[in-house]
Amino acid sequence: MTERLVIVGGVAAGMSAATRARRINKNLDITVYEKTGYVSYGACGFPYFIKGDVPEIEALLIRSPQEFAAQGIEVLVQHEITAIDPAAKTVQVTNLRSGRTFTDHWDRLILATGGQAVPPPLPGIDLNGVFTLRTVEDALAIKCWIKEKQPQNAVIIGGGYIGLEMAEAFSAHGIRVTIVEAQSQILPTIDADMAVHIEQELRAHNIELYLGHKVKSLDGDAPLRRVIALTAAKVNGHDAASMVQAATRQARVRAVLTSGAGFPAEMVIVGTGTKPAVEFARAAGVEIGLFGAIRVNNRQQTNVPDIYAAGAASEVYHRVAGQSILLPLATTASKQGRVAGTNAAGGRAHFSGIVGTAVVKMFDLQIAQTGLTEKYAKYFGFDARSATISATAHAHYMPGNTPIHVKLVYETTTQRLLGAQIIGKEGVAKRIDVIAAALHSGLTVYDLAELDLSYAPPFAPVWDPILVAANVASK
């Protein structure tokens, strides 16, 4: 009898898994269930679609369900999984278009449910014009709102990667942007001393930046205010609550309020992060790790036989931290998906873990990190030190030179490299990858100083900024 592989989630991890499983095993039945209306898309391209660099959303759609069908992979969009029965080896499926519910059988199951946006439960968070950015539908809604409402100003709640990219996208449309970040620095995933360069770049592009400001509520236009007044009068606790909710859905956002300030907002992006979508997995007895993601081994197997997990719903082994953590990134999802797909199809593959490499472009700045920041190195119990240098991206005499800032984090006792952050206007993304390769191999700062890095005047000084930083750290 033909064996059956069911994959839940059709973005990076899910579709990598499906494609790989098909390649490994020609006889497998493969079905992918995806809750949204789209599969196999480049979610990292959304800010560029909203900005306008990518004019059509179709460009972000890598392969259609029809193309997967031609490969013998059945893809069902707008189908949500609501429960797993590991003993019976079934899933409960709801067709979101028809409302019909059915049971499907699997021999192997891959959970690639990804992350879900978690807007904080603030008053007014349901207002019209308040968006998260996670799905194709979100991206389309944001672009549509910009086009139809032509907002003059926008507030971005949260100064993480999405927040930075959206600041650039909004600016390109002439929208005045305010970023409100609860922590005392922008991009809290990097160290505060490096974040300063980003804050400068934001201000240079007239982005208003409120650090250490916690959003308390969002304010809407008239219909909302009226209903809130009713609620305050406590006419009827229960009814008023549902009336607020209904009115909120009709009302448009007008302002974002913190304890000390209010910011006009004709639209709002909530970029406060995602959490792994693990509800039905947890209910089925799939083990969830410390950080709320599905626990997997290096073959992407969960604790439940024949159930695998990959992507932003699952943990990933961080080679520098020496433990599994939650760090949802598209590259990791694709790699984990391949491994899960290979193993679920009867092949043999393992995932050796990540070092936590990420890069983002914001206006003219490139911001990259790998390994552990100084802050996180200490959090993970390392006796960590750092060396920070500023250099130029080219030989000093070349025209159009720009500064580049490198911070290396390393273990005090062993001099082992623990991480790096690089910020500059060019040559940042692939420079961080040099450090990523060094971290993968467990190099020390002495080893790093010995690397034979390329040199030509248009690309680097004779002593590449990485080597300069490594030399400082080696002292």
Place this chain on the structure above:
Amino acid sequence: MTERLVIVGGVAAGMSAATRARRINKNLDITVYEKTGYVSYGACGFPYFIKGDVPEIEALLIRSPQEFAAQGIEVLVQHEITAIDPAAKTVQVTNLRSGRTFTDHWDRLILATGGQAVPPPLPGIDLNGVFTLRTVEDALAIKCWIKEKQPQNAVIIGGGYIGLEMAEAFSAHGIRVTIVEAQSQILPTIDADMAVHIEQELRAHNIELYLGHKVKSLDGDAPLRRVIALTAAKVNGHDAASMVQAATRQARVRAVLTSGAGFPAEMVIVGTGTKPAVEFARAAGVEIGLFGAIRVNNRQQTNVPDIYAAGAASEVYHRVAGQSILLPLATTASKQGRVAGTNAAGGRAHFSGIVGTAVVKMFDLQIAQTGLTEKYAKYFGFDARSATISATAHAHYMPGNTPIHVKLVYETTTQRLLGAQIIGKEGVAKRIDVIAAALHSGLTVYDLAELDLSYAPPFAPVWDPILVAANVASK
């Protein structure tokens, strides 16, 4: 009594050594002798000075003899060393300005004599307008010739790094360029299948390319022809020879001739490589290696006590080839200089070798290599295979995307990575450095496929071209 360190040669290796020695040992007497009129310059910037990107030669001069004097380093330019006496610990010095000769004593000696251009002994090679590009004087002479003679065309003999950079520099001045290369491909330091991309770029910029064409002679204008006629008449063998030489020096180059063709040339660059300047070292009993360079250990010590060598005159240990070779590059020279300077000053340092990383920009193309090419891997006895892929430099949907070509060379039996070549219009230089880091650590292609490389749509596809190539090689 104060000890005395003498350094022969004041460019990358020599001045790194001097600076480092001074930092290590405040009491050392340090004197640097340099044959040319300049020290401490960025020779790799010459093509950009000639092109005009760097308007003033002064920009390439990093520090002057006066600045070194302020650090307690005596620098004497236009001073040539003609002999070493290892027993007496002396050098014979000629002041090239005054002609005065003297003897200097040393306790430790560092030979940083570099490479010297070796124009092939062709008839007409002494003609006016025929240049090599090695020293500040050469760069000034070339730029001066362009300005004064306004040549319409130029021939570059040799399609190596200098040849490619000079093709771009001449084109920027509107000079029609012909490259004549004896081998059947451009840039013989890379594999022929990758060189094709460079040949396309050259042709796209209207550079005439003659591959597999060996230059037989250079032809000059009238005065030369007259004297050659005299010589042909064999009036007097000896006298005619010196007359030819004298007339050659006055005559201007007009053409470059191969066995089958002739190319008009109002100026010629001879870019056929350099050889280590080791004559007086060899005469003093300093051991010379297989490739004609000074043999050194990993502390940059020669076989003669208290004599060190660094830079293009010395060998360097190639970590992938597993043996010492000759590969003169500015980065290596600086690193070796530091090690030689440290050890000669009483410190302790070692040089762990190179992996052979180099990059060059030519028009819009970036051309990089590290480790061994497939050709050289076989030469060094490896059972080598390769995987070559073409990808895009950004996520496929981003505007202004460009192709990038990656060739990985690896050992068939162990899958150990042996080298890579990358060619594209962006993101090449630092991408080759990722491979350089991998080679330093002896990674396999499987390891390479697991690297956690950065991703954001403006910088790479989700699967970086390096990972795509590694996946192909892993199959």
